[in-house]
Amino acid sequence: MTVPTAALPRDSDLIADSRTEPEAFAVLFDRYSGMLYRYVSRRMGPEIAEDLVGETFLVAFAGRSGYDLSYADARPWLFGIITNLVSRHRRTEAAHYRALQRSPIEDVADSDDDRVAAGVTARAARPLLARALAGLPARDRNVLLLVAWSDLSYEEVAQALGVPIGTVRSRLNRARRKVRAVLGDSNPMREEN
Amino acid sequence: MDDLTMLRDLGHTLEHEPPPSLVRQRQRLLEGARPHRRLPRLMRGWALVGLAAVVTVAAIVVPTMIVHPRSAKTPVTDPAARPVEELNLLVLGVDRRRPQAFGKPGPDSARTDTMMLAHLPADRKKITVVALPRDLMVQIPSCKGLKGESIPTHLGLINSAFAEGGSSCTETTVESITGIRIDQVVEIEFDGLKRMVDALGGVEITLPKAVKDKAAGLDLPAGKHVVQGDQALAYVRTRHSLGDGSDLSRIERQQQFLSSMFKKATSELTDPARLYAFLRETSKAIKATPALDLQEMAGIAQSLAGVTSQDFRFVTVPWRPWQPDPNRVDLKQPAADKLFTSLGGTPPKKARKKAR
Structure with missing residues (x-):
């Protein structure tokens, strides 16, 4: 999302303002609620997404005095909060992935049902990917999905999760290896070494 | 791949677009509160309106409480002398004093923070107070602007009616959307609370810890204190030096302050002279159109004798996200018209349909 930034206050300015003028925080909501909604609707489904977004901003608002104003961009902070909230709903997320594994592949009219590795479309791979995601430890899944489904850089993912960037890289590698193993287009044994 | x-x-295949109802979460943020059921009955649905609401409730409820049957001997207007009629008040919480950090108050800085329609039926049994959200989009009928210019009918935010044409334009606007005849417009300023506290001779507060907040003008050790106007205002306004900094804790504090104020009012104002002094200060804090004199104020208060805070029903007008901009809201029909009709209004259905 590209926004002309010249005239707009930075996120950190808004957070600073909101300490004396709470209404300023609503601008952050206007900026990022859609983005967070889209992200969390992917992980949890739309039913609970709205509430989680609302919760995220309440948590952020309550913690605004602790925000380090040297970070101009608040997105890593907000993604960090929503990731924590998602982990409180682990069972909902698991159920979401289970449903995806079962869900019929609706529009594969052109499918001749040979699932050769190279021919696997994302839609056809859906149940496999869902199974892979469900099988990941939460901390690896958090890294993988922030990298794949948000616009955050590795450094920002590290900031969001409060871990060193090296940890982001190693968790990402481990998660991707497992996903590939489930997809079956590579030999997991060979990948391990 | x-x-x-x-x-x-x-x-991408899993993604959902944010629905218009996401605006509810924005509202939730602004209310700064958890779900309403955790709030005390009096403040339910009122989190949004903040300090102005405290002042408003103080202005409506405090006189009500003090003219409770126990103190009914106070020589206010003889209720028999005046037939009790239905009464609709439009209460506007006006913030003319911007916080210091945001520049000196100018002539243009007045804005309505709170807009409420209070319906007092002739039997005074159930008082309904309808909050009108400030982001409500409505047809603002043609009004005379503050500088005398005429402003044509247009679609706008309900609180822009005040900025453009003052209280009379606000009154016309609310009358036209609700079909409820408004008898009285009451403007209340932030200062109002201060004056009322002073007239009560101070209100007791309890501080869990010492507070030294230069910005708010509070410097008090922990424990019980009787605070006067300025300190009282600082106490209910401050967010940072007390509680966890959230709006919820501030609302709780305001609520405690109100009940402490009631206590003081009911115990102290048995003396008619002091009651009058209190009403006089209240009348200075509010601006009523048409003007309300002390006798009339006392009369309204008297007509409410026996009404307790339990007899107030606080509701927010039924609303939904406004289609063109989900950060704004418009009236949710038919629920809104139903509410207005139940309060004796005749909402202009046809006119509204045409306007859309």
């Missing part, structure tokens, strides 16, 4: 690419594709 690369596993990350496949995952991104999966993400």
Whole structure:
């Protein structure tokens, strides 16, 4: 999302303002609620997404005095909060992935049902990917999905999760290896070494 | 295909666009509160309106409480002398004093923070107070602007009616959307609370810890204190030096302050002279159109004798996200018209349909 930034206050300015003028925080909501909604609707489904977004901003608002104003961009902070909230709903997320594994592949009219590795479309791979995601430890899944489904850089993912960037890289590698193993287009044994 | 690419594709197929109802979460943020059921009955649905609401409730409820049957001997207007009629008040919480950090108050800085329609039926049994959200989009009928210019009918935020044409334009606007005849417009300023506290000779507060907040003008040790106007205002306004900094804790504090104020009022104002002094200060804090004299104020208060805070029904007008901009809201029909009709209004259905 590209926004002309010249005239707009930075996120950190808004957070600073909101300490004396709470209404300023609503601008952050206007900026990022859609983005967070889209992200969390992917992980949890739309039913609970709205509430989680609302919760995220309440948590952020309550913690605004602790925000380090040297970070101009608040997105890593907000993604960090929503990731924590998602982990409180682990069972909902698991159920979401289970449903995806079962869900019929609706529009594969052109499918001749040979699932050769190279021919696997994302839609056809859906149940496999869902199974892979469900099988990941939460901390690896958090890294993988922030990298794949948000616009955050590795450094920002590290900031969001409060871990060193090296940890982001190693968790990402481990998660991707497992996903590939489930997809079956590579030999997991060979990948391990 | 690369596993990350496949995952991104999966993400796209799973993604949902934010629904208009997401605006409810924005409202929730502004209310700064958890679900309403955790709030005390009096403040339910009122989190949004903040300090102005405290002042408003103080202005309506405090006189009510003090003219409770126990103190009914106070020589206010003889209720028999005046037939009790239905009464509709439009209460506007006006913030003319911007916080210091945001520049000196100018002539243009007045804005309505709170807008409420209080319906007092002739039997005075159930008082309904309808809050009108400030982001409500309505047809503002043609009004005379503050500088005498005429402003044509247009679609706008309900509180822009005040900025453009003052209280009379606000009154016309509310009358036209609700079909409820407004008898009285009452403007209340932030200062109002201060004056009322002073007239009561101070209100007791309890501080869990010492507070030294230069910005708010509070410097008090922990424990019980009787605070006067300025300190009282600082106490209910401050967010940072007390509680956890959230709006919820501030609302709780305001609520405690109100009940402490009631206590003081009911115990102290048995003396008619002091009651009158209190009403006089209250009348200075509010601006009523048409003007309300002390006798009339006392009369309203008297007509409410026996009404307790339990007899107040606080509701927010039924609303839904406004289609063109989900950060704004418009009236949710038919629920809104139903509410207005139940309060004796005749909402202009046809006119509204045409306007859309």
